[in-house]
Amino acid sequence: MKLNKWLAWPLVMGLVVLFWIPFRAESTSHLFEMTRSITDLSSYSIGTISTAIESYSMNRFVALIVVSILFLAVEWNMNLVNFSNWIEQKSNPVRVMNYYALLFSILILGNFTVKPSFIYFQF
Amino acid sequence: MRKLSLNLFYFLIPIILIIGIVPVNRRAKYVGLNDDCSSRGTWMHDRVYTNNTPTDIVFIGSSKTINGINDERINSALVNETVTNFGYCRFGRNLHHLLLRELLQQKQPKLLVLEIRESENRAGHPIFPFLSESKEAILPYPFFNKNVLKDIWRHLAYKVELLQEAIYSDETIEPIRSSNFGYLRVPGNANLADLNKNKLKMNSCKDKLTEFEENFHHHFAHHYLKKIAALCKKKKIELLLLNLPSYGNNRTNNQDFIRYKDYGRILLPPLEILDNQTNWFDVNHLNEQGAKQLSDWLSIELSAVIINN
Structure with a gap:
């Protein structure tokens, strides 16, 4: 079976x-x-989606969309x-710049959460 | 393989340097620790950098200090001195050295009371890479801190996290904390069976280290203790070492603390306080009643030190 792309x-x-x-x-x-929640069509209203994006971070969401595009x-x-053949044909500086661009994209968009969370007592 | 490793190393150096050099907001570093140790990071930052009240007598240590030293009570007893409890949860002398340096940026303490206990922590403080400058996080004193690589990663990742927050304007808005005091009250009493069990454990000899093991495992902590003592000497701060053991520890004379004698005078709380089972919240922390008794005793001791000076 062949589907339209x-x-x-x-x-x-x-x-x-x-x-x-x-x-x-x-x-x-x-x-x-989780399956029940994802198939619950009422949770796909514009209000709930925008609340979810806001709680994530609108700026990060926009950046994610731009980089995805x-x-x-x-x-x-x-x-x-x-890609392997394509990059091998490039000069060394161009290759390195490409790798740095990819790495910086990861640094800007990646999840680097390491903030500690430590509670001694539950008051 | 060797060439690949070298190329990878050279490739990563500029990234590490850039992350290290790019500055992040100092308060954001402390605010980022809000889910840790009752958000003390933000308070400590604000106490040093935004609260103009002086800090004449400073306590630095772990949660034993946080729960055991009622700085407000000592402050009331010592009329002319401002007392501040700068304890932070968990152990690690590198953090104590860092906190002292931060404090000295803005304040001129006369006395530093540093917590000591049964033994030193073998590694650095887990919070150190989050608050330290990049130079000391990336090139730390290596002998013998098992967390060196973990600390480098945590420092770099935390900086990237803070930089991302700045880029995306996601910083946590945290109001200025204006309290002068850092004591954290813990009411309630420890389970007596736990206390008795800990006493037996503390006084058994099976975990004792040989001198070589002691020197090896505690070298890192003593390296920083020496630095703290040297800094105090340079800034003309009197360094006192306050023994805050767990319940049941029976070391009661200066001979037990021979390794600390070069750093400063040792304060040993009376056994009436430490042996009283109703003074403990758990095996490691004094409760409100214990803190009150210890603070009253400390007020008298510190008055004597101040008069002698």
């Missing part, structure tokens, strides 16, 4: 996201709870090019 992309992406859920669940009951654009342009 405009249908195939979101379908594959959606399936990948769904298949991650069992790995995130802490127990079987948690898995069912950037990566998709690069992916689109490179479509059939093998």
Whole structure:
């Protein structure tokens, strides 16, 4: 069976996201709870989604969208090019700059949460 | 493989340098510790940098100090001196050295009372990489702190986290803490069975270290104790070492603290306070009643030190 690529992309992406859920669940009951929650259509109102984004951080969300679009654009342009072959043809400074750009993207967008959380007594 | 490792190393150096050099807001470093140790980080920062009340007598130590020293009570007893409890949960002398240096940026204490206990912590303080400057976090004193690599990672990751918060304007808004005192009251009593069990454990000899082991494992802590003592000497601060053991520890004379005698005078709280089981919240911490008795005793001791000076 061959699907139209405009249908195939979101379908594959959606399936990948769904298949991650069992790995995130802490127990079987948690898995069912998460599945129930994700299939509850009433939770997809604009209000709840904007609240979720606000609590995450609107600025981070915008940055994430911009970088995702950037990566998709690069992916689109490179479509059939093998990244390994492509980068090997570049001069050393260009290669290094590319690697640094990728690393800085990770530093700007990555999750580096190491803040300690330590409570001696529950008063 | 060797070439790859070297290239990777050279590739990462500029990143580490950039993260190390880029400045972060000093208060944000302390505010970032809000989920740790009853948010004392923010209070300590504000007590040093925004609260103009002097700090004549400073207590530095762990949660034993936080719960055992009622600074407000001692402050009332010593009319002309301002007393501040700068205890921070858990152990590690490198943090005590860092806190003293921070304090000296703004304040001129006359007395520093440093907590000592049964033995020194073998590693650095877990909070040290979060508050330290990049130079001392990336190039720390290595002998023999098992957390060196973990501390470097934590420092760099925390800085990136704070930089991200600044870039995305996600900083936690935290009101200025204006309290002069850092004592944390813990009411309630310890379980007697736990206290008795701890007493037996404390007085058994099976965990005693040989002199070589002691020198090896506690070298890191004593390195920082020497630095604290040297800094106090340079700034003309009298250093006192206050023994705050766990319940049941029977070391009661100066001979037991021979390694500390070069740093400063040792204060040994009376056994009537430490042996009284109703004075403990748990095996490590005094409760409100214990803190009251210890603080009253300390007020008298510190008055004598001040008069002698």
